[in-house]
Amino acid sequence: MKDSEILERISRGDERMLDHLYKKYYRMMTKIVLSNNGTEDEAKDVYQEALLAFWQKAASGKLILTSKISTYLYSICLNQWRKELDRKSRLSSEEVDREEYQTHDAKERLKIVMDCIEQLGDVCKNVLTHYYFDGMGMQEIAKKMNFANTDTAKTKKYKCKKKLDSLIKSKYTTEDFFD
8 A cells, every 4th residue: 555545544534544554564663662772662652652643643634744654653753762762861860860969968977977976985986886887786795895784785875875866966957967
Protein backbone atom coordinates (compact mmCIF):
# COMPACT_ATOMS: atom_id res chain seq x y z
CA MET A 1 0.00 0.00 0.00
CA LYS A 2 1.39 3.41 -0.98
CA ASP A 3 1.91 6.20 1.54
CA SER A 4 -0.58 8.44 -0.29
CA GLU A 5 -3.26 5.74 0.01
CA ILE A 6 -2.50 5.28 3.72
CA LEU A 7 -2.82 9.04 4.30
CA GLU A 8 -6.09 9.11 2.36
CA ARG A 9 -7.55 6.32 4.47
CA ILE A 10 -6.36 7.98 7.70
CA SER A 11 -8.05 11.25 6.68
CA ARG A 12 -11.31 9.27 6.25
CA GLY A 13 -10.90 7.89 9.78
CA ASP A 14 -9.96 4.32 8.83
CA GLU A 15 -8.49 3.08 12.13
CA ARG A 16 -7.30 -0.14 10.50
CA MET A 17 -4.45 1.96 9.11
CA LEU A 18 -3.21 2.58 12.63
CA ASP A 19 -2.90 -1.16 13.16
CA HIS A 20 -1.35 -1.56 9.70
CA LEU A 21 1.31 1.10 10.41
CA TYR A 22 1.98 -0.26 13.89
CA LYS A 23 2.74 -3.74 12.58
CA LYS A 24 4.56 -2.61 9.44
CA TYR A 25 7.14 -0.40 11.17
CA TYR A 26 7.26 -1.90 14.66
CA ARG A 27 10.69 -3.55 14.36
CA MET A 28 12.33 -0.56 12.69
CA MET A 29 10.98 1.97 15.17
CA THR A 30 11.62 0.02 18.35
CA LYS A 31 15.17 -0.76 17.20
CA ILE A 32 15.98 2.95 17.65
CA VAL A 33 15.34 2.72 21.37
CA LEU A 34 16.71 -0.78 21.88
CA SER A 35 20.00 0.07 20.20
CA ASN A 36 20.36 3.20 22.34
CA ASN A 37 20.19 1.77 25.88
CA GLY A 38 16.41 1.42 26.02
CA THR A 39 14.19 -1.43 27.12
CA GLU A 40 11.50 -3.21 25.16
CA ASP A 41 8.80 -1.42 27.16
CA GLU A 42 10.40 1.97 26.57
CA ALA A 43 10.64 1.17 22.86
CA LYS A 44 6.94 0.28 22.70
CA ASP A 45 5.98 3.46 24.54
CA VAL A 46 8.06 5.68 22.28
CA TYR A 47 6.69 4.03 19.15
CA GLN A 48 3.09 4.24 20.32
CA GLU A 49 3.49 7.93 21.18
CA ALA A 50 5.11 8.61 17.81
CA LEU A 51 2.40 6.74 15.95
CA LEU A 52 -0.31 8.59 17.85
CA ALA A 53 1.31 11.96 17.09
CA PHE A 54 1.55 11.02 13.41
CA TRP A 55 -2.05 9.78 13.37
CA GLN A 56 -3.43 12.94 14.95
CA LYS A 57 -1.56 15.21 12.58
CA ALA A 58 -2.51 13.13 9.53
CA ALA A 59 -6.17 12.88 10.58
CA SER A 60 -6.38 16.65 11.10
CA GLY A 61 -5.31 17.25 7.50
CA LYS A 62 -2.39 19.42 8.66
CA LEU A 63 0.31 16.92 7.72
CA ILE A 64 2.31 17.82 4.64
CA LEU A 65 4.48 14.79 4.06
CA THR A 66 7.79 15.54 2.30
CA SER A 67 9.26 12.10 2.99
CA LYS A 68 8.07 8.54 3.38
CA ILE A 69 5.84 7.73 6.35
CA SER A 70 8.58 5.47 7.73
CA THR A 71 11.10 8.34 7.64
CA TYR A 72 8.64 10.67 9.33
CA LEU A 73 7.84 8.12 12.06
CA TYR A 74 11.54 7.38 12.49
CA SER A 75 12.33 11.05 13.11
CA ILE A 76 9.50 11.34 15.67
CA CYS A 77 10.73 8.22 17.51
CA LEU A 78 14.31 9.41 17.46
CA ASN A 79 13.38 12.84 18.82
CA GLN A 80 11.16 11.36 21.54
CA TRP A 81 13.88 8.93 22.61
CA ARG A 82 16.46 11.72 22.74
CA LYS A 83 14.14 13.74 24.97
CA GLU A 84 13.64 10.72 27.22
CA LEU A 85 17.40 10.12 27.45
CA ASP A 86 17.92 13.79 28.28
CA ARG A 87 15.24 13.59 30.99
CA LYS A 88 16.84 10.44 32.43
CA SER A 89 20.24 12.11 32.37
CA ARG A 90 18.92 15.13 34.28
CA LEU A 91 17.23 12.89 36.87
CA SER A 92 20.38 10.83 37.26
CA SER A 93 22.47 13.97 37.63
CA GLU A 94 20.09 15.32 40.28
CA GLU A 95 20.33 12.03 42.20
CA VAL A 96 24.14 12.15 42.11
CA ASP A 97 24.09 15.78 43.29
CA ARG A 98 21.70 14.90 46.12
CA GLU A 99 23.80 11.90 47.17
CA GLU A 100 26.99 13.97 47.12
CA TYR A 101 25.30 16.66 49.22
CA GLN A 102 23.99 14.10 51.71
CA THR A 103 27.39 12.41 51.94
CA HIS A 104 29.12 15.74 52.45
CA ASP A 105 26.50 16.74 55.03
CA ALA A 106 26.91 13.46 56.92
CA LYS A 107 30.70 13.89 56.93
CA GLU A 108 30.34 17.40 58.34
CA ARG A 109 28.03 16.19 61.13
CA LEU A 110 30.38 13.32 61.93
CA LYS A 111 33.31 15.74 62.10
CA ILE A 112 31.41 17.94 64.58
CA VAL A 113 30.58 14.92 66.76
CA MET A 114 34.13 13.56 66.59
CA ASP A 115 35.63 16.97 67.49
CA CYS A 116 33.37 17.15 70.53
CA ILE A 117 34.11 13.55 71.56
CA GLU A 118 37.83 14.42 71.51
CA GLN A 119 37.15 17.17 74.07
CA LEU A 120 35.42 14.84 76.56
CA GLY A 121 38.45 13.05 77.92
CA ASP A 122 39.82 9.56 77.35
CA VAL A 123 37.24 7.52 79.28
CA CYS A 124 34.21 9.11 77.58
CA LYS A 125 35.98 9.14 74.24
CA ASN A 126 36.70 5.41 74.47
CA VAL A 127 33.27 4.39 75.79
CA LEU A 128 31.39 6.35 73.12
CA THR A 129 33.73 5.28 70.31
CA HIS A 130 33.51 1.62 71.30
CA TYR A 131 29.73 1.75 71.55
CA TYR A 132 28.75 3.96 68.59
CA PHE A 133 31.54 3.43 66.10
CA ASP A 134 33.00 0.02 66.89
CA GLY A 135 29.61 -1.56 67.59
CA MET A 136 30.66 -3.11 70.89
CA GLY A 137 28.12 -4.22 73.45
CA MET A 138 28.13 -3.13 77.10
CA GLN A 139 29.68 -6.37 78.28
CA GLU A 140 32.62 -6.00 75.86
CA ILE A 141 33.11 -2.36 76.83
CA ALA A 142 33.04 -3.20 80.54
CA LYS A 143 35.70 -5.85 80.03
CA LYS A 144 37.90 -3.72 77.73
CA MET A 145 37.67 -0.64 79.98
CA ASN A 146 38.11 -2.65 83.22
CA PHE A 147 34.73 -1.55 84.64
CA ALA A 148 33.26 -3.53 87.52
CA ASN A 149 30.31 -4.75 85.41
CA THR A 150 27.98 -3.95 82.50
CA ASP A 151 25.83 -1.67 84.64
CA THR A 152 28.86 0.53 85.28
CA ALA A 153 29.53 0.62 81.51
CA LYS A 154 25.88 1.57 80.83
CA THR A 155 25.96 4.34 83.42
CA LYS A 156 29.25 5.67 82.09
CA LYS A 157 27.95 5.60 78.51
CA TYR A 158 24.79 7.43 79.58
CA LYS A 159 26.73 10.16 81.42
CA CYS A 160 29.24 10.55 78.58
CA LYS A 161 26.43 10.81 76.06
CA LYS A 162 24.78 13.54 78.14
CA LYS A 163 28.11 15.41 78.29
CA LEU A 164 28.51 15.06 74.53
CA ASP A 165 24.98 16.33 73.89
CA SER A 166 25.55 19.34 76.14
CA LEU A 167 28.89 20.14 74.52
CA ILE A 168 27.44 19.94 71.01
CA LYS A 169 24.45 22.10 71.98
CA SER A 170 26.74 24.71 73.52
CA LYS A 171 28.92 24.97 70.42
CA TYR A 172 26.51 24.36 67.54
CA THR A 173 22.95 25.17 66.55
CA THR A 174 20.27 22.80 65.31
CA GLU A 175 20.79 24.20 61.80
CA ASP A 176 24.34 22.84 61.83
CA PHE A 177 22.78 19.40 61.89
CA PHE A 178 19.45 19.83 60.12
CA ASP A 179 19.32 22.19 57.16
